Amino acid sequence: MYLKEHSPVYPVLDCGTVKMIKSGHIKVLPAIKHIEGDDVTFSDGRTQHFDAIVLATGYRSTVKRWLKGDDCLIDEAGMAKETYPNNWKGRNGLYCAGLARRGIYGSAEDALKIADDIADDHHKHTTQ
Structure with a gap:
């Protein structure tokens, strides 16, 4: 809690995510502009279809x-x-x-x- 209140840096538990991003197994996409059904439009204008959409909203x-x-x-x-x-x-x-x-x-x-x-x-x- 001290770090959360006094520092802009938070501890991160990484179980291989960074490595998978660097290797291309996990793709980091731009900000979401719009979701309609299974289709997501990103801030760069691209639209992509997804079988499942998981939103992580934070704490x-x-x-x-x-x-x-x-x-x-x-x-x-x-x-x-x-x-x-x-x-x-x-x-x-x-x-x-x-x-x-x-x-x-x-x-x-x-x-x-x-x-x-x-x-x-x-x-x-x-x-x-």
Whole structure:
């Protein structure tokens, strides 16, 4: 907390991300200008289609500022409307991780449930 309050530099835990960016396995893209369905338009004017879009909003929820038209997943404070253990799943492929006030371990548990649900959904659509 001291670093967060007194320094513009924050400690970073890197489990290989920087190496993967440098090798080209992870691509860093420009700022997002607009999202429509599965298509993202970037600040440089390029548009790209994605199978899945994961938004990481940081330490304080700002979801209510930019997510419009979804009243089932997020409450007025920008946190999960449902309580644990059902806090992670919304509708129409919308999920939230880490918004149930359960710390980093809760975020990890949410992420695993979301990944499993996406894999199950993908499996259903590819085996029909």
